[in-house]
Amino acid sequence: MSKWKWASAGVIAALLLTMNIMLFGREETTAVEAPRLKTAGSLERNFIKEWNVTGFAQSKNTFDVHYNPTLGAIKEIQVSEGETVTSGQTIASYENNDIEKELRSLKRDKEAADVKSNHYSSEITNWQSELSSFDEDKDSADTKVMIQKQLADAELEVDLAEKESSVLFDEILEVEKKLDELSIKSPVDGVVTEVNGSDSGKPIVEIVGQGNYEILAEVNGTIAGIVKTGDEVQFTTPAAKKKLTGTVQSVMPSKKDQQFIISIIAQDQSALTEGQKANIVIPEMLSANAVSVSQKAVINNDGKQYVYTIDKNKLYKVEVSTGLKQNGVVEIKKGLKKGEAVVMNPSKVFVSGEPAFQLK
Structure with a gap:
């Protein structure tokens, strides 16, 4: 009977040794795979909102x-x-x-x-x-x-x-x-836009000359408060194959209540014709030079937001305050500086201070 006890004990010992070897092997494998941890540096960027308005080209001649x-x-x-x-x-x-x-x-x-x-x-x-x-x-x-x-x-x-x-x-x-x-x-090359009789009290002929076009767009007070004279904006026309650039010349009240007329001078006059429609993009700066990271780097835990940073091969959990979000990027108002390395695949099971190479 005693002989069978010793045999059983030997089998159990062999099983324990095998399990230890397997666990040790798994830890070694984890240590090798850990460097595959994805990181990226926090960057400065501008958060901009784009307002789209419609205008029409009109010659100043x-x-x-x-x-x-x-x-x-x-x-x-x-x-x-x-x-x-x-x-x-x-x-x-x-x-x-x-x-x-x-x-x-x-x-x-x-x-x-x-x-x-x-x-x-x-x-x-x-x-x-x-x-x-x-x-x-x-x-x-x-x-x-x-x-x-x-x-x-x-x-x-x-x-x-x-x-x-x-x-x-x-x-x-x-x-x-x-x-x-x-x-x-005719004083110029152009297009006849109006013909009247001599007794109408109006010009008998009105001609709009070619070139020197401005784009006029009627906007509300919100957009009028964003733009100012000298601002650069981009616009497209049905005939243009690329975005064109213009400069805001004036922002004046419209005849309509609470409406304003924006005048834009196009840099490329050849791209416009009288009455041509233009789709204008007016940028609004929401936050300039803001520290930002990918939204994938931010985790929520207990109602707070965190990112994991790596410093000297150690992982640190940092609480952050976030702001604007655009195109998968989030503004970090507090908690990070430009250039800090953050983990792109964080997990709630990570432990702050843990060696980075131990992460799975």
Whole structure:
């Protein structure tokens, strides 16, 4: 019987030894796997809220063409709303019969003076030919005198006709200038946005020039209190393939109660057209240069929040005060400094002061 007791005791001892070896082996394995513990440094970052508002592009180059009654009545408006015009293009014209009548009369008088000049120029040619063929021996002296007189008279008539033609030419230019003023030219390349009658009291034509666009957006008081002149904002348009940048020029009260108009000048003017829609992103700084960590690093325990830091291969449990949360990142208001290493896979079973390599 005693022999069986000793045999049983031996089996039990062998089992205990085997268990100890297994436990020891597991601890050794844990020590090897522990360095796989994930850590990351706490960083400074800005927490920003983005407000999205809608605006529309509007050119600051707006030109109004007004009716001038001293030039006569409007004869014709040659453009329509929405039409694209070029600088110098005739967009409307006045009717002034007196100026047109005067121009016709001057042109007739100049034409008569030119005909007279041409006639006497031919006479000069003829008399010069007669004089060159004059025979002093055969022809009488009186004939020569007569030829010379006719030549002199023709030269005088040509001179008078040319002077008259020159004066009439200058007068025609002046009247044509007046007539040209009856044609209203577009001052810029742009788009016709308004066409009115001469008796409407409004500009007969309004043109919005290309370029120098501003984006106008109506916002509430909250957003108006966020932005200020000189702030940089980003916006997109349906035609743009990337985000564009603009600068806030002004924030002014709107005609609507508690509403404001924000004016933004785009850096890239070529990206805008009149009336184009723009989606504007206005940033609001909620917290600048705030110490932050991944939300995965923070654990809740007994109504408090903690992170685990590692210092000199030891684990320390640190109570923290959190704030804003954005995109999986949380602001640490108190308890951490920038650059401290925090554990990314913390557990409530971790013990503060424990060697880091013992963690599972």
